Amino acid sequence: VIQDLQVRFNVHVEVVDWAETPDGRVEVQIEAGDWGDADIPGAVQEIQALTSAEEVKVSKFVAKELAKDGYDNKSKIELDHQVRIWLRKETVDGKVEDVVEIRGRPDRIKSAAEFLGSLASKVSETRSFSFNKAVRLNLDRIQYEANVQVAARHGDSVSLKGLPDSLALAGTLIQECSFSAEVSVPEKSVGKFIGKGGSNVQALEKEHKVGISTKDGLVTLVGRRADVERAP
Secondary structure (H helix, E strand, C coil), rough: CCCHHHHHHHHEEEEEECCCCCCCCEEEEEEEECCCCHHHHHHHHHHHHEEEEEEECCHHHHHHHHCCCCCCHHHHHHHCCCEEEEEEEECCEEEEEEEEEEEEEEHHHHHHHHHHHHHHHHHHHEEECCCCHHHHHHHHHHHHHHHEEEEEEECCCCEEECCCHHHHHHHHHHHCCCCEEEECHHHHHHHHCHHHHHHHHHHHHHHHHEEEEECCCCEEEEHHHHHHHHHH
């Protein structure tokens, strides 16, 4: 690339320091060449085009694929699309997100970004799980912790999409929501416990992420063990 720039724009390009900064930049120096009229502004503009950058948020399983060593992953994408890639984590609203910075020509950045977007669908699969009230209340947390996405909901089942390992973790988290405990409530207090239109029960479910049902003065709580034990 440097040789091509020197010939096209009649300039001499020298990399002053090959040590990359944290964002992957290096310092270069451009001087007029020894033949014809030098086009230093044109060379600068071309270098800027070559080092355009775009940030792309990716899922955990795409980040995991990029972080693997070997030609088949990050280095292959860089070679195939003629770009440079840096993977880092950012904290947004308290959540850690995986971000890929792509540098290169705009058209090659676009090509690499589109490939990253398609990578998730190539390595993921879909699996169905039983779906009770406690799972529904914890679904956002399960999606985040297991790095899966809801593909569909059908009555008492939910279909999740992700890597096999992520789906296995989701299954474990869903299973944890099946712990149950029973509490007796005096019949005269059942109505007060439930609240008008079930308002008290709904508030408790939302606060503690547990499913609550009542029958004949018996209150059943279903959810994660820690949540059930914390519920009043």
